Amino acid sequence: MNASAPVLAGEHEVQSKIRKISAFSRGARVACAALFGFGVVGSVFTLILSLLGRNVVGPSGAGLTPQFVTYGVWLLIVYQLYGLFGSLAAGAIYTSENVRRVRRVGFLWLLWAALGVLTPLVWNAFEPAGFQYAVSMADTLSAFVGAGLLLLVSWIMDVGRYEKDCSEALQRDADLVI
Secondary structure, three states, rough: OOOOOOOOOOOHHHHHHHHHHHHHHHHHHHHHHHHHHHHHHHHHHHHHHHHHHOOOOOOOOOOHHHHHHHHHHHHHHHHHHHHHHHHOOOOOOOHHHHHHHHHHHHHHHHHHHHHHHHHHHHHHOOOOOOOOOOOOOHHHHHHHHHHHHHHHHHHHHHHHHHHHHHHHHHHHHHHHHH
């Protein structure tokens, strides 16, 4: 912005909101790091106990039960959120990388929802007369709705980013004319 141009109305309010987003994102990033760390440690611990024959994750002691399979997708979601919050903490709001991260979280959430339906069905098909996993339709529907909302948010963010980029280009052109 050129020094003689007046400050746009509401510019201070926008900067205040960006500072609030950054402050929240710093805390959220720490929470994501902790969740990811605990998730990895818990997964490794559970896998080791399972391989040792302890019946900690499934009825037959196998390490790859429906819950354990979806754990990996959950860890990927937390990892993407960690990156997103890191970017937001740095003050980068409408960036193409943030749009990609939100979109990845949406697709991973969709995969998580699909696995929530498919893995128990596959498990039940191969598990002889033993324990059968049930599919919770309410949880499954909620997961699909959540994934759809995240994909919609990524689409809206992408349009907002495009509009912001166009607005900045027009402002630069106007500054050159003056």
